[in-house]
Amino acid sequence: MTGTSTANTASAKTGRERIIIFDTTLRDGEQSPGCSMNLEEKLRVAHQLESMGVDVIEAGFPIASNGDFEAVNEIAKRVTTSIVCGLSRAGRKDIDRAWEALKPAKRARIHTFISTSPLHMKFKLQMEPEAVHQAVIDSVTHARNLCDDVEWSCEDGTRSEPEFLCRVIESAIKAGATTINVPDTVGYTIPEEYTRLMRYLIENVPNSDKARFSAHCHNDLGLAVANSLAAVMGGARQVECTINGIGERAGNAALEEIVMALRTRADAMTFETGIKTTEITKASRMLSGITGFNVQPNKAIVGANAFAHESGIHQDGMLKHAGTYEIMTPESVGLNRSTLVLGKHSGRHAFRKKLEELGLQLGENQVQDAFNRFKDLADRKKEVFDEDLLALVDDTVGRENDRIRFVSLQVVAGSKGPQSAELDLEIDGRPASVKATGNGPVDATFNAIQALYPHEAKLQLYQVHAVTEGTDAQAEVTVRLAEGGKTVNGQGADADTLVASARAYIHALNKLLVKREKTAPAAMSA
Numbered sequence: 001m002t003g004t005s006t007a008n009t010a011s012a013k014t015g016r017e018r019i020i021i022f023d024t025t026l027r028d029g030e031q032s033p034g035c036s037m038n039l040e041e042k043l044r045v046a047h048q049l050e051s052m053g054v055d056v057i058e059a060g061f062p063i064a065s066n067g068d069f070e071a072v073n074e075i076a077k078r079v080t081t082s083i084v085c086g087l088s089r090a091g092r093k094d095i096d097r098a099w100e101a102l103k104p105a106k107r108a109r110i111h112t113f114i115s116t117s118p119l120h121m122k123f124k125l126q127m128e129p130e131a132v133h134q135a136v137i138d139s140v141t142h143a144r145n146l147c148d149d150v151e152w153s154c155e156d157g158t159r160s161e162p163e164f165l166c167r168v169i170e171s172a173i174k175a176g177a178t179t180i181n182v183p184d185t186v187g188y189t190i191p192e193e194y195t196r197l198m199r200y201l202i203e204n205v206p207n208s209d210k211a212r213f214s215a216h217c218h219n220d221l222g223l224a225v226a227n228s229l230a231a232v233m234g235g236a237r238q239v240e241c242t243i244n245g246i247g248e249r250a251g252n253a254a255l256e257e258i259v260m261a262l263r264t265r266a267d268a269m270t271f272e273t274g275i276k277t278t279e280i281t282k283a284s285r286m287l288s289g290i291t292g293f294n295v296q297p298n299k300a301i302v303g304a305n306a307f308a309h310e311s312g313i314h315q316d317g318m319l320k321h322a323g324t325y326e327i328m329t330p331e332s333v334g335l336n337r338s339t340l341v342l343g344k345h346s347g348r349h350a351f352r353k354k355l356e357e358l359g360l361q362l363g364e365n366q367v368q369d370a371f372n373r374f375k376d377l378a379d380r381k382k383e384v385f386d387e388d389l390l391a392l393v394d395d396t397v398g399r400e401n402d403r404i405r406f407v408s409l410q411v412v413a414g415s416k417g418p419q420s421a422e423l424d425l426e427i428d429g430r431p432a433s434v435k436a437t438g439n440g441p442v443d444a445t446f447n448a449i450q451a452l453y454p455h456e457a458k459l460q461l462y463q464v465h466a467v468t469e470g471t472d473a474q475a476e477v478t479v480r481l482a483e484g485g486k487t488v489n490g491q492g493a494d495a496d497t498l499v500a501s502a503r504a505y506i507h508a509l510n511k512l513l514v515k516r517e518k519t520a521p522a523a524m525s526a
């Protein structure tokens with residue numbers, strides 16, 4: 001292979017070159033409609049990314065909103081091993097705001113960008129190419145005066161003129177950029193072309209050896225992962241990606257697919273990543289739970305069917321030798337067979353130990369709350385699995401300060417209407433009860449919540465999935481509410497689908513109240 005930037009060295013142990021995994025789930029991923037996360041959720045995701053061994057976490061776009069600033073700032077305070085990165089446009093104010101948010105980080109990176117394609121320069125920026133060139137020099141110089149680690153991106157890089165790219169990249173490196181990212185912003189390129197572009201830039205930018213080149217691919221043509229690997233073949237040594245491939249429009253390149261392709265085909269691609277692949281399933285499920293974006297069943301690596309073998313011929317082959325139809329093991333991505341965890345006679349000590357095994361660190365009161373929910377579940381469900389515990393903890397922890405709390409629900413369902421729901425809540429510490437009817441039990445339940453806590457928010461998504469197999473499985477429900485251009489996702493889990501539905505709706509409503517409180521304190525009454 002020709003043309004790789006020299007900021008890269010092969011590992012002495014394996015002889016393989018390291019590909020830097022730059023995760024942008026919390027920035028490019030979170031930017032996509034319906035994927036917004038609150039601070040507590042972003043911190044959970046950031047913690048999981050760090051545990052997975054992600055090299056760079058792009059935590060947000062600090063100038064975009066106070067919420068984004070706060071999230072980048074908190075993540076910068078708490079993450080210690082991964083580099084924490086914040087995005088900014090080319091202006092000084094943007095860069096200063098990013099740096100202010102990033103300052104507490106042990107390892108910080110400012111990521112600044114400007115468009116370089118003729119189309120973007122003319123219509124989006126309305127700037128002449130030379131003015132863009134000057135803005136690159138000014139922005140990178142300013143960022144580098146603040147932070148030692150600066151990434152510069154040429155937005156719409158794959159539709160930019162390669163000769164112009166060479167000139168601006170040379171200037172960006174001269175001004176102090178340590179990573180050069182060449183995004184396929186609109187998901188337009190194809191693998192061969194992207195390999196050629198990367199190689200061309202690395203070979204023709206005179207100081208390319210002073211920076212690491214990076215790929216950032218969108219999935220509009222379904223080629224984001226293939227293009228990312230093609231960029232690696234052309235000399236890129238950083239890949240930007242998101243968990244489950246979430247992102248603008250058709251999404252970004254999926255982290256799990258890139259990492260597992262590099263690992264599974266290590267014979268053909270002589271690289272390695274620092275990702276603990278056994279954490280992949282946990283990260284994927286965590287993100288789906290938070291955003292309500294479930295991955296399709298046949299999605300590579302993390303889809304429900306990714307390791308399922310249905311046909312008789314395949315099952316027969318698998319029994320004789322797993323390698324017949326399996327190119328990687330489910331265990332390698334952290335998909336372990338459901339293990340029976342605890343029964344209804346299990347004590348608090350065993351419960352706490354299990355939480356620790358699952359990597360859940362809870363405070364004393366949180367353990368007690370989760371334990372109470374577990375006891376309740378164990379009374380109703382024969383077997384309680386790891387997945388049950390994870391869903392139950394998700395539905396308990398972090399909700400201590402909720403203004404609206406679920407107490408109980410009785411529903412009349414069936415073919416003879418009207419269906420009705422009797423709901424007891426606690427609102428700001430006071431009990432509240434109502435009976436409501438509706439077009440089906442879910443509608444009746446949500447009408448009851450509306451009656452007790454009137455609100456204008458509109459239901460955008462209602463989704464149910466079974467946590468484990470069997471008719472006594474817990475239902476995990478996601479509800480998305482929208483109000484004044486803001487959306488929030490709520491989750492609820494319970495062996496009773498309607499209770500899970502009520503919990504999910506109430507969770508979303510509580511999150512909306514927090515959001516309202518932050519943006520308009522005067523609008524707090526119901």
Ligand code: KIV
Binds near residue numbers: 028181183186218
């Ligand atoms: O797709 C893109 O061009 C981006 C840049 C801001 C890096 O997300």
Ligand code: ZN
Binds near residue numbers: 185
């Ligand atoms: Zn992007």
